[in-house]
Structures are given as structure tokens and as C-alpha cells.
Amino acid sequence: MIRMTMRGICILTAAALLLLPQYVLDAAAQSGGTVRSKHGGWAIICDTPPGALVEQCALMQNVVAEDRPEVGLSVVVLRTADNKAEILRVLAPLGVLLPNGLGLNVDGKDIGRAYFVRCFQDGCYAEVILEKQLLDTFKAGKAATFIVFQTPEEGIGIPVDLNGFSEGFDALP
Numbered sequence: 726m727i728r729m730t731m732r733g734i735c736i737l738t739a740a741a742l743l744l745l746p747q748y749v750l751d752a753a754a755q756s757g758g759t760v761r762s763k764h765g766g767w768a769i770i771c772d773t774p775p776g777a778l779v780e781q782c783a784l785m786q787n788v789v790a791e792d793r794p795e796v797g798l799s800v801v802v803l804r805t806a807d808n809k810a811e812i813l814r815v816l817a818p819l820g821v822l823l824p825n826g827l828g829l830n831v832d833g834k835d836i837g838r839a840y841f842v843r844c845f846q847d848g849c850y851a852e853v854i855l856e857k858q859l860l861d862t863f864k865a866g867k868a869a870t871f872i873v874f875q876t877p878e879e880g881i882g883i884p885v886d887l888n889g890f891s892e893g894f895d896a897l898p
Contacts, residue, residue: 758771815852839852
């Protein structure tokens with residue numbers, strides 16, 4: 726089950742974590758960020774954010790709903806600055822129904838929901854601690870579907886290819 730804890734929120738805030746959405750990927754090299762490696766549909770993106778002493782890296786994949794090209798997600802996995810936890814962060818577009826949260830299925834099995842924690846001008850973020858059970862599910866899985874809602878009844882499934890996830894996660898500095 727996906728769950729958000731206050732510990733997770735505090736870790737995220739304290740670590741000043743990095744997220745580079747799709748439209749930034751091409752500009753990553755221009756701003757100092759680089760695509761370090763690719764693993765299936767996943768890429769490791771690294772950058773040294775303003776004020777940070779060390780480079781931060783994230784494993785990410787950007788996806789779009791097959792039947793709704795205007796609805797896309799950035800799915801990001803990163804380690805906290807203290808290397809004590811991994812975070813799964815998903816950026817959804819503005820306009821999604823926030824109270825329903827973000828649903829997740831892996832290989833057809835309902836995993837649960839994560840709730841949105843913040844919205845900025847680039848979209849709304851759902852974040853969870855990537856605990857061992859969820860990490861193992863992602864590593865062993867073939868396909869995930871993240872579900873955003875526009876109404877309480879209308880979910881939009883957005884497929885995420887898990888090919889390369891395990892390799893990419895293991896390569897994440």
C-alpha cells in the first residue's frame with residue numbers, strides 16, 4: 726500500500742530534493758544537469774542545485790496518457806541527501822482532482838493511492854517513501870499504471886514501463 730508519512734514530508738523538506746520535468750530534459754545540459762545514463766524507459770539525471778554542496782541525481786521517466794496526450798506525468802525516484810531513504814515523486818498536471826489522489830497498479834494489481842502534497846505552477850506532486858515492498862514490486866514488475874482523476878468517477882490511466890527500473894535504481898548514486 727502506498728502511504729505518506731510525516732517523516733517522509735520532513736525528509737523531503739530537509740533534503741531539498743531534485744526534480745527535473747520532461748520539458749527540462751533537453752535544457753538539462755544547458756543548466757548544468759546531465760543525463761548520466763539510460764535504462765530502458767528510465768534515465769538518471771544529475772545536477773547540482775543552487776545552494777547544494779553536492780550533485781543530486783534522480784531516476785526518472787516521463788509519460789503521457791495514450792488517449793490523452795495533454796495528460797502526462799513525470800515519475801521520479803531519488804535518494805534523500807543523507808542516503809537514508811528513497812522517495813517516489815510523481816508530478817501530475819494542474820487540473821487533476823486532488824482529493825482522489827494518485828492511483829497505482831503494477832502488472833494489473835492495485836497497489837493503492839498516494840495523496841498530492843503540493844501544487845506549483847508546473848503541476849501537483851504526490852510523494853511517498855519508497856519502502857522495500859513497493860521497491861520490490863517496481864523492480865519485479867513489467868508495467869505500472871498511474872491513475873489521475875478529473876472527476877471522482879473518471880480516472881485516466883497513464884502507463885509507465887518498468888523495463889530498466891531495477892537496473893536504473895541500482896545505478897542511482
